[in-house]
Amino acid sequence: GQQLNQSPQSMFIQEGEDVSMNCTSSSIFNTWLWYKQDPGEGPVLLIALYKAGELTSNGRLTAQFGITRKDSFLNISASIPSDVGIYFCAGQGDSNYQLIWGAGTKLIIKP
Amino acid sequence: EAQVTQNPRYLITVTGKKLTVTCSQNMNHEYMSWYRQDPGLGLRQIYYSMNVEVTDKGDVPEGYKVSRKEKRNFPLILESPSPNQTSLYFCASSDRGPGNYGYTFGSGTRLTVV
Numbered sequence: 001g002q003q004l005n006q007s008p009q010s011m012f013i014q015e016g017e018d019v020s021m022n023c024t025s026s027s028i029f030n031t032w033l034w035y036k037q038d039p040g041e042g043p044v045l046l047i048a049l050y051k052a053g054e055l056t057s058n059g060r061l062t063a064q065f066g067i068t069r070k071d072s073f074l075n076i077s078a079s080i081p082s083d084v085g086i087y088f089c090a091g092q093g094d095s096n097y098q099l100i101w102g103a104g105t106k107l108i109i110k111p
Numbered sequence: 112e113a114q115v116t117q118n119p120r121y122l123i124t125v126t127g128k129k130l131t132v133t134c135s136q137n138m139n140h141e142y143m144s145w146y147r148q149d150p151g152l153g154l155r156q157i158y159y160s161m162n163v164e165v166t167d168k169g170d171v172p173e174g175y176k177v178s179r180k181e182k183r184n185f186p187l188i189l190e191s192p193s194p195n196q197t198s199l200y201f202c203a204s205s206d207r208g209p210g211n212y213g214y215t216f217g218s219g220t221r222l223t224v225v
Contacts, residue, residue, distance in 0.1 A: 003153065031210045042115075042201050042216030043154070088153065092210030097142065097161055098169070099209050103153040 006089055006102025014110050019076040021105040023089035028069035031092040033099070034061075038085045046087075047074070076107075084109050113138045117202050117217035124192055124224055132187045132220050134202030142205040143185040144169070144214065145177065147198040154201070160185055161208075192224045 006023045013019055023032070031050055035043035047058050049065035049072060056063055060077045072089055089102040115136045124130055136143065144159040146169075156169030160179040174196055176188040185204075189196060199221050203214035 033213045035213070040219070042203070042218050043214075044216070045213040048213055097159060097167070097208055098156065099214075101154045103151060
């Protein structure tokens with residue numbers, strides 16, 4: 001099935017650094033979702049975006065729905081150790097019943 | 112507490128021995144789904160259900176069956192498991208479809224088929 005292009009695949013960062021990741025698609029989406037998966041757990045919804053150009057924050061996290069409706073970005077400011085995990089983007093197109101997922105960005109904080 | 116509960120969390124089985132992974136949600140969600148997660152491949156949908164007695168194939172349905180006889184339960188059945196079904200499985204539920212408010216995921220079932 002279709003998959004989003006999510007990058008980077010992994011990131012090694014220092015505590016306190018800002019983080020950016022993005023997802024792109026060849027088709028337009030009506031909804032963009034960002035999830036985080038902690039080790040040993042299921043993904044948890046962080047931010048949902050419903051409108052092109054929309055910018056939404058959740059604490060230190062900020063996500064944007066791209067103007068072209070084919071991309072989305074997630075930024076994390078001043079990273080802390082509990083930010084480690086895998087971040088997934090997901091998009092919803094014409095079907096309300098299926099999401100298209102990115103392969104994930106693994107965030108690792110250097111000791 | 113609103114949640115999706117999967118059982119078991121870990122399972123090791125042998126090739127060909129039928130197994131069922133249970134999934135139950137207490138949020139009265141209409142929509143439920145099963146995913147498998149493999150390294151580098153992200154989440155791939157196996158089956159989904161829009162309501163009781165309504166199910167449809169996802170991207171990787173081969174070798175799996177599901178049923179939705181009650182709104183809260185959505186078991187995943189492997190009639191004859193094979194080693195390529197070794198994976199981490201997630202059940203998820205959603206109110207009015209995942210495009211509206213996203214999914215609530217269970218904690219996962221790690222299956223090993225030897």
